[in-house]
Amino acid sequence: MKGKAKMKKVLAMVLALAMVFALCACGNGGNNGGDDANKGNSDNNGNEQAKDFYTDEIDVSGIDAQGKKIVYIAPSLDIEYWQWVEDGVRQACEEYGVSVEVYVSNNSAADQAENGETAVIQGADAIVLSPVSSDSCSTVLDACEDAGIPVTIAAIGSTADNYYAFISADDYTSGYDAGIYLCDQAKALGGDSIGVLALPMDRSNAKAKMAGLEKACEEKGITIAQTIQTSNLTVSESTDMCSDLLTANPDIKGIYCMYEQAGIAAIDVVDNMGVTGKISIVSSDGSPDSTKAIREGRLAGQVVQEAVGQGYWAAVMAFKAISGLDADAQVILTPEPLVTAANIDDEDVQAVLKLTYPASAGAY
Numbered sequence: 001m002k003g004k005a006k007m008k009k010v011l012a013m014v015l016a017l018a019m020v021f022a023l024c025a026c027g028n029g030g031n032n033g034g035d036d037a038n039k040g041n042s043d044n045n046g047n048e049q050a051k052d053f054y055t056d057e058i059d060v061s062g063i064d065a066q067g068k069k070i071v072y073i074a075p076s077l078d079i080e081y082w083q084w085v086e087d088g089v090r091q092a093c094e095e096y097g098v099s100v101e102v103y104v105s106n107n108s109a110a111d112q113a114e115n116g117e118t119a120v121i122q123g124a125d126a127i128v129l130s131p132v133s134s135d136s137c138s139t140v141l142d143a144c145e146d147a148g149i150p151v152t153i154a155a156i157g158s159t160a161d162n163y164y165a166f167i168s169a170d171d172y173t174s175g176y177d178a179g180i181y182l183c184d185q186a187k188a189l190g191g192d193s194i195g196v197l198a199l200p201m202d203r204s205n206a207k208a209k210m211a212g213l214e215k216a217c218e219e220k221g222i223t224i225a226q227t228i229q230t231s232n233l234t235v236s237e238s239t240d241m242c243s244d245l246l247t248a249n250p251d252i253k254g255i256y257c258m259y260e261q262a263g264i265a266a267i268d269v270v271d272n273m274g275v276t277g278k279i280s281i282v283s284s285d286g287s288p289d290s291t292k293a294i295r296e297g298r299l300a301g302q303v304v305q306e307a308v309g310q311g312y313w314a315a316v317m318a319f320k321a322i323s324g325l326d327a328d329a330q331v332i333l334t335p336e337p338l339v340t341a342a343n344i345d346d347e348d349v350q351a352v353l354k355l356t357y358p359a360s361a362g363a364y
Helices: 080-096 109-121 138-147 171-188 204-220 235-248 260-272 288-296 307-322 347-353
Strands: 069-074 099-104 126-129 151-154 165-169 193-198 223-229 254-257 280-285 301-304 331-334
Touching: 069 080, 069 109, 069 307, 080 099, 080 307, 099 109, 109 126, 109 138, 126 138, 126 307, 138 151, 151 307, 165 171, 165 307, 171 193, 171 204, 171 254, 171 280, 171 301, 193 204, 193 235, 193 260, 204 223, 223 235, 235 254, 235 260, 254 260, 260 280, 260 288, 288 301, 307 331
Parallel strands: 069 099, 069 126, 126 151, 151 165, 165 331, 193 223, 193 254, 254 280, 280 301
Antiparallel strands: none
Protein backbone atom coordinates (compact mmCIF):
# COMPACT_ATOMS: atom_id res chain seq x y z
CA MET A 1 0.00 0.00 0.00
CA LYS A 2 2.94 2.27 0.24
CA GLY A 3 3.15 4.15 -3.04
CA LYS A 4 6.69 3.96 -4.56
CA ALA A 5 8.36 6.28 -7.03
CA LYS A 6 11.67 5.76 -8.74
CA MET A 7 14.25 8.40 -7.96
CA LYS A 8 17.64 8.85 -9.68
CA LYS A 9 20.69 10.80 -8.54
CA VAL A 10 23.60 11.72 -10.81
CA LEU A 11 26.94 12.48 -9.16
CA ALA A 12 29.39 14.37 -11.38
CA MET A 13 33.06 14.86 -10.39
CA VAL A 14 35.29 17.08 -12.50
CA LEU A 15 39.06 16.47 -12.44
CA ALA A 16 41.03 19.61 -13.32
CA LEU A 17 44.57 20.37 -14.62
CA ALA A 18 45.32 18.50 -17.84
CA MET A 19 42.09 16.59 -18.19
CA VAL A 20 38.37 17.02 -17.78
CA PHE A 21 36.61 13.85 -16.84
CA ALA A 22 32.93 13.41 -15.94
CA LEU A 23 31.93 10.45 -13.86
CA CYS A 24 28.22 9.77 -13.47
CA ALA A 25 26.77 7.10 -11.23
CA CYS A 26 23.09 6.18 -10.95
CA GLY A 27 21.53 4.59 -7.88
CA ASN A 28 24.65 4.96 -5.69
CA GLY A 29 24.90 4.73 -1.92
CA GLY A 30 24.13 8.44 -1.60
CA ASN A 31 20.69 7.93 -3.10
CA ASN A 32 17.99 9.11 -0.72
CA GLY A 33 15.82 6.06 -1.11
CA GLY A 34 16.35 4.94 -4.71
CA ASP A 35 13.60 2.53 -5.71
CA ASP A 36 12.40 2.54 -2.10
CA ALA A 37 11.65 6.26 -2.07
CA ASN A 38 7.95 6.98 -1.75
CA LYS A 39 6.47 9.34 -4.31
CA GLY A 40 3.61 9.82 -1.90
CA ASN A 41 5.54 11.07 1.09
CA SER A 42 4.89 14.70 1.90
CA ASP A 43 5.95 17.04 4.64
CA ASN A 44 3.64 19.50 6.33
CA ASN A 45 3.58 21.69 3.22
CA GLY A 46 2.93 18.91 0.73
CA ASN A 47 6.56 18.62 -0.39
CA GLU A 48 8.16 15.27 -1.08
CA GLN A 49 10.18 13.51 1.61
CA ALA A 50 12.94 10.98 1.05
CA LYS A 51 11.98 8.70 3.95
CA ASP A 52 8.69 7.27 5.07
CA PHE A 53 7.72 5.59 8.31
CA TYR A 54 4.40 3.84 8.86
CA THR A 55 2.37 3.04 11.96
CA ASP A 56 2.94 -0.70 11.62
CA GLU A 57 6.64 -0.03 12.30
CA ILE A 58 6.09 1.69 15.68
CA ASP A 59 7.95 0.00 18.55
CA VAL A 60 5.61 -0.18 21.55
CA SER A 61 8.08 -1.92 23.88
CA GLY A 62 8.99 -0.02 27.03
CA ILE A 63 5.78 2.00 27.28
CA ASP A 64 4.86 2.62 30.93
CA ALA A 65 2.06 5.18 31.16
CA GLN A 66 -0.46 3.44 33.39
CA GLY A 67 -2.26 5.88 35.67
CA LYS A 68 -1.25 8.92 33.61
CA LYS A 69 -3.67 11.45 32.11
CA ILE A 70 -3.80 12.83 28.58
CA VAL A 71 -6.04 15.37 26.91
CA TYR A 72 -7.39 15.05 23.37
CA ILE A 73 -8.12 18.43 21.77
CA ALA A 74 -10.50 17.98 18.83
CA PRO A 75 -11.30 20.70 16.29
CA SER A 76 -14.96 19.67 16.38
CA LEU A 77 -17.10 16.67 17.18
CA ASP A 78 -19.88 17.71 14.82
CA ILE A 79 -18.61 15.40 12.09
CA GLU A 80 -18.05 11.68 12.43
CA TYR A 81 -14.39 11.75 11.44
CA TRP A 82 -13.31 13.46 14.66
CA GLN A 83 -15.61 11.23 16.67
CA TRP A 84 -13.77 8.26 15.20
CA VAL A 85 -10.36 9.80 15.94
CA GLU A 86 -11.56 10.23 19.52
CA ASP A 87 -12.67 6.59 19.50
CA GLY A 88 -9.12 5.57 18.58
CA VAL A 89 -7.65 7.73 21.36
CA ARG A 90 -10.00 6.13 23.88
CA GLN A 91 -9.16 2.61 22.65
CA ALA A 92 -5.46 3.23 23.25
CA CYS A 93 -6.09 4.77 26.67
CA GLU A 94 -8.17 1.79 27.75
CA GLU A 95 -5.52 -0.61 26.51
CA TYR A 96 -2.67 1.14 28.35
CA GLY A 97 -4.51 2.17 31.52
CA VAL A 98 -4.42 5.91 30.81
CA SER A 99 -7.24 8.35 31.57
CA VAL A 100 -8.35 10.87 28.95
CA GLU A 101 -10.29 14.12 28.83
CA VAL A 102 -11.62 15.55 25.57
CA TYR A 103 -11.73 19.29 24.83
CA VAL A 104 -13.50 20.62 21.72
CA SER A 105 -12.24 23.72 19.89
CA ASN A 106 -15.43 24.41 17.89
CA ASN A 107 -13.30 25.07 14.78
CA SER A 108 -11.93 28.17 16.54
CA ALA A 109 -8.21 28.89 16.88
CA ALA A 110 -8.97 30.99 19.96
CA ASP A 111 -10.88 28.14 21.60
CA GLN A 112 -8.06 25.78 20.70
CA ALA A 113 -5.48 28.02 22.38
CA GLU A 114 -7.69 28.22 25.48
CA ASN A 115 -8.03 24.43 25.50
CA GLY A 116 -4.27 24.12 25.41
CA GLU A 117 -3.91 26.49 28.35
CA THR A 118 -6.54 24.56 30.30
CA ALA A 119 -4.79 21.26 29.64
CA VAL A 120 -1.54 22.73 30.97
CA ILE A 121 -3.24 24.14 34.08
CA GLN A 122 -5.00 20.82 34.71
CA GLY A 123 -1.67 19.02 34.68
CA ALA A 124 -2.06 16.81 31.62
CA ASP A 125 0.85 14.42 31.15
CA ALA A 126 0.54 14.70 27.36
CA ILE A 127 -1.77 16.16 24.74
CA VAL A 128 -3.09 14.71 21.50
CA LEU A 129 -4.01 17.60 19.20
CA SER A 130 -6.12 17.59 16.06
CA PRO A 131 -5.79 21.26 15.09
CA VAL A 132 -8.39 23.49 13.50
CA SER A 133 -5.77 24.50 10.93
CA SER A 134 -2.09 23.94 10.30
CA ASP A 135 -1.20 27.55 11.17
CA SER A 136 -3.03 27.50 14.50
CA CYS A 137 -0.89 24.93 16.33
CA SER A 138 1.88 27.13 17.66
CA THR A 139 -0.11 28.59 20.57
CA VAL A 140 -0.75 25.10 21.96
CA LEU A 141 2.70 23.76 21.09
CA ASP A 142 4.55 26.72 22.61
CA ALA A 143 2.53 26.65 25.84
CA CYS A 144 3.07 22.92 26.22
CA GLU A 145 6.77 23.21 25.40
CA ASP A 146 7.17 25.82 28.15
CA ALA A 147 5.38 23.50 30.58
CA GLY A 148 7.33 20.41 29.52
CA ILE A 149 4.22 18.62 28.23
CA PRO A 150 4.69 16.53 25.07
CA VAL A 151 2.22 16.95 22.22
CA THR A 152 1.36 14.51 19.47
CA ILE A 153 -0.69 15.59 16.48
CA ALA A 154 -3.38 13.55 14.74
CA ALA A 155 -4.62 13.97 11.17
CA ILE A 156 -3.97 17.65 10.34
CA GLY A 157 -0.35 18.77 10.23
CA SER A 158 1.32 21.78 11.81
CA THR A 159 3.45 24.51 10.29
CA ALA A 160 5.35 24.60 13.60
CA ASP A 161 7.46 21.54 14.37
CA ASN A 162 7.93 21.57 18.15
CA TYR A 163 5.80 18.47 18.66
CA TYR A 164 6.82 14.94 19.66
CA ALA A 165 5.17 13.10 16.75
CA PHE A 166 2.58 13.63 14.04
CA ILE A 167 0.34 10.76 12.95
CA SER A 168 -0.40 11.76 9.42
CA ALA A 169 -1.66 10.00 6.35
CA ASP A 170 0.04 9.38 3.04
CA ASP A 171 -1.86 12.34 1.61
CA TYR A 172 0.29 13.00 -1.44
CA THR A 173 -0.06 9.40 -2.55
CA SER A 174 -3.78 9.37 -1.81
CA GLY A 175 -4.27 12.42 -4.01
CA TYR A 176 -2.06 10.93 -6.71
CA ASP A 177 -3.67 7.48 -6.68
CA ALA A 178 -7.17 8.93 -6.61
CA GLY A 179 -6.19 11.27 -9.43
CA ILE A 180 -4.77 8.55 -11.67
CA TYR A 181 -7.88 6.44 -11.18
CA LEU A 182 -10.28 9.35 -11.68
CA CYS A 183 -8.46 10.59 -14.78
CA ASP A 184 -8.73 7.14 -16.33
CA GLN A 185 -12.43 7.06 -15.46
CA ALA A 186 -12.99 10.53 -16.95
CA LYS A 187 -11.19 9.56 -20.16
CA ALA A 188 -13.26 6.39 -20.44
CA LEU A 189 -16.36 8.60 -20.25
CA GLY A 190 -15.01 10.76 -23.09
CA GLY A 191 -13.88 13.71 -20.99
CA ASP A 192 -10.70 15.69 -20.49
CA SER A 193 -11.49 17.64 -17.31
CA ILE A 194 -12.53 17.12 -13.70
CA GLY A 195 -13.65 19.26 -10.78
CA VAL A 196 -12.54 19.30 -7.15
CA LEU A 197 -14.49 19.69 -3.91
CA ALA A 198 -11.64 20.57 -1.57
CA LEU A 199 -10.85 20.88 2.09
CA PRO A 200 -9.75 24.32 3.32
CA MET A 201 -6.45 24.79 1.49
CA ASP A 202 -4.71 26.27 4.54
CA ARG A 203 -4.45 22.69 5.85
CA SER A 204 -1.27 20.77 5.13
CA ASN A 205 -3.15 17.58 4.32
CA ALA A 206 -5.23 19.44 1.72
CA LYS A 207 -2.09 20.87 0.11
CA ALA A 208 -0.52 17.42 -0.08
CA LYS A 209 -3.65 15.82 -1.56
CA MET A 210 -3.91 18.59 -4.14
CA ALA A 211 -0.24 18.26 -5.08
CA GLY A 212 -0.72 14.55 -5.69
CA LEU A 213 -3.88 15.13 -7.71
CA GLU A 214 -2.24 17.82 -9.84
CA LYS A 215 0.68 15.51 -10.60
CA ALA A 216 -1.71 12.76 -11.69
CA CYS A 217 -3.69 15.15 -13.89
CA GLU A 218 -0.49 16.43 -15.47
CA GLU A 219 0.62 12.89 -16.29
CA LYS A 220 -2.78 11.94 -17.70
CA GLY A 221 -3.40 15.15 -19.64
CA ILE A 222 -6.52 16.02 -17.67
CA THR A 223 -7.48 19.59 -16.73
CA ILE A 224 -8.82 20.62 -13.33
CA ALA A 225 -11.70 22.86 -14.42
CA GLN A 226 -12.51 24.29 -10.99
CA THR A 227 -11.70 23.79 -7.31
CA ILE A 228 -14.21 24.83 -4.64
CA GLN A 229 -13.16 24.88 -0.98
CA THR A 230 -15.42 24.00 1.93
CA SER A 231 -15.70 26.17 5.01
CA ASN A 232 -17.63 23.88 7.36
CA LEU A 233 -17.36 20.33 5.91
CA THR A 234 -21.11 19.69 6.00
CA VAL A 235 -23.11 17.66 3.50
CA SER A 236 -25.45 20.62 3.05
CA GLU A 237 -22.68 23.03 2.09
CA SER A 238 -21.01 20.36 -0.06
CA THR A 239 -24.28 19.79 -1.92
CA ASP A 240 -24.39 23.46 -2.89
CA MET A 241 -20.70 23.34 -3.86
CA CYS A 242 -21.23 20.33 -6.11
CA SER A 243 -24.30 21.86 -7.74
CA ASP A 244 -22.34 25.04 -8.44
CA LEU A 245 -19.43 23.00 -9.80
CA LEU A 246 -21.58 21.07 -12.28
CA THR A 247 -23.57 24.14 -13.31
CA ALA A 248 -20.40 26.07 -14.10
CA ASN A 249 -18.63 23.09 -15.70
CA PRO A 250 -21.23 20.86 -17.40
CA ASP A 251 -18.60 19.03 -19.45
CA ILE A 252 -16.52 17.59 -16.60
CA LYS A 253 -16.53 13.80 -16.36
CA GLY A 254 -15.05 13.40 -12.90
CA ILE A 255 -15.28 14.87 -9.41
CA TYR A 256 -12.51 14.47 -6.82
CA CYS A 257 -13.93 14.85 -3.33
CA MET A 258 -11.24 15.61 -0.76
CA TYR A 259 -13.39 14.74 2.26
CA GLU A 260 -16.21 12.36 3.18
CA GLN A 261 -19.14 14.78 3.18
CA ALA A 262 -18.25 16.01 -0.30
CA GLY A 263 -18.38 12.47 -1.64
CA ILE A 264 -21.79 11.78 -0.11
CA ALA A 265 -23.09 15.10 -1.44
CA ALA A 266 -21.69 14.50 -4.93
CA ILE A 267 -23.38 11.10 -5.16
CA ASP A 268 -26.76 12.67 -4.37
CA VAL A 269 -26.29 15.67 -6.68
CA VAL A 270 -25.22 13.51 -9.61
CA ASP A 271 -28.17 11.20 -8.98
CA ASN A 272 -30.66 14.07 -8.73
CA MET A 273 -29.32 15.58 -11.96
CA GLY A 274 -29.83 12.26 -13.73
CA VAL A 275 -26.18 11.87 -14.72
CA THR A 276 -25.23 8.85 -12.61
CA GLY A 277 -22.83 6.77 -14.68
CA LYS A 278 -21.89 9.79 -16.81
CA ILE A 279 -19.71 11.45 -14.16
CA SER A 280 -17.24 9.47 -12.08
CA ILE A 281 -16.82 10.30 -8.38
CA VAL A 282 -13.76 9.48 -6.28
CA SER A 283 -13.89 10.47 -2.63
CA SER A 284 -11.77 10.43 0.53
CA ASP A 285 -11.85 9.34 4.20
CA GLY A 286 -14.43 6.54 4.44
CA SER A 287 -17.70 5.73 6.20
CA PRO A 288 -20.38 3.03 6.16
CA ASP A 289 -22.35 5.19 3.69
CA SER A 290 -19.49 5.47 1.23
CA THR A 291 -18.61 1.79 1.62
CA LYS A 292 -22.20 0.96 0.70
CA ALA A 293 -22.05 3.39 -2.25
CA ILE A 294 -18.94 1.64 -3.59
CA ARG A 295 -20.66 -1.74 -3.35
CA GLU A 296 -23.70 -0.31 -5.15
CA GLY A 297 -21.61 1.24 -7.93
CA ARG A 298 -22.59 4.84 -7.15
CA LEU A 299 -19.09 5.76 -5.95
CA ALA A 300 -16.24 4.76 -8.27
CA GLY A 301 -13.60 4.73 -5.55
CA GLN A 302 -12.38 6.18 -2.30
CA VAL A 303 -8.99 6.69 -0.70
CA VAL A 304 -9.80 5.73 2.86
CA GLN A 305 -8.12 7.29 5.86
CA GLU A 306 -7.65 5.57 9.22
CA ALA A 307 -9.50 7.97 11.52
CA VAL A 308 -9.59 5.41 14.34
CA GLY A 309 -5.99 4.44 13.61
CA GLN A 310 -4.77 8.03 13.67
CA GLY A 311 -6.31 8.60 17.09
CA TYR A 312 -5.03 5.29 18.42
CA TRP A 313 -1.43 5.77 17.29
CA ALA A 314 -1.30 9.44 18.28
CA ALA A 315 -2.25 8.34 21.79
CA VAL A 316 0.32 5.51 21.76
CA MET A 317 3.03 7.97 20.74
CA ALA A 318 1.92 10.25 23.58
CA PHE A 319 2.41 7.30 25.93
CA LYS A 320 5.93 6.81 24.53
CA ALA A 321 6.70 10.45 25.26
CA ILE A 322 5.37 10.10 28.82
CA SER A 323 7.56 7.01 29.23
CA GLY A 324 10.67 8.98 28.27
CA LEU A 325 11.15 7.05 25.03
CA ASP A 326 12.38 8.52 21.77
CA ALA A 327 9.88 8.90 18.94
CA ASP A 328 10.27 6.32 16.18
CA ALA A 329 9.94 9.21 13.73
CA GLN A 330 8.48 12.67 13.98
CA VAL A 331 6.11 12.13 11.05
CA ILE A 332 4.43 8.73 10.97
CA LEU A 333 2.05 7.75 8.20
CA THR A 334 -1.09 5.68 8.06
CA PRO A 335 -1.85 4.02 4.72
CA GLU A 336 -4.57 5.40 2.43
CA PRO A 337 -5.42 2.67 -0.07
CA LEU A 338 -7.72 3.32 -3.00
CA VAL A 339 -10.83 1.21 -2.42
CA THR A 340 -12.97 0.19 -5.37
CA ALA A 341 -15.60 -2.46 -6.04
CA ALA A 342 -12.79 -4.66 -7.34
CA ASN A 343 -10.76 -4.77 -4.10
CA ILE A 344 -13.14 -3.85 -1.27
CA ASP A 345 -13.25 -7.42 0.06
CA ASP A 346 -9.48 -7.93 -0.05
CA GLU A 347 -8.06 -8.82 3.36
CA ASP A 348 -5.66 -5.87 3.53
CA VAL A 349 -8.35 -3.38 2.50
CA GLN A 350 -10.76 -4.75 5.08
CA ALA A 351 -8.05 -4.37 7.74
CA VAL A 352 -7.67 -0.67 6.90
CA LEU A 353 -11.44 -0.13 6.82
CA LYS A 354 -11.64 -1.47 10.38
CA LEU A 355 -9.24 1.30 11.44
CA THR A 356 -11.18 3.87 9.41
CA TYR A 357 -14.43 3.74 11.37
CA PRO A 358 -15.55 1.62 14.33
CA ALA A 359 -17.73 -1.44 13.85
CA SER A 360 -20.46 0.31 15.84
CA ALA A 361 -20.77 2.85 12.99
CA GLY A 362 -21.81 0.33 10.35
CA ALA A 363 -20.82 -2.43 7.97
CA TYR A 364 -17.54 -2.80 6.13
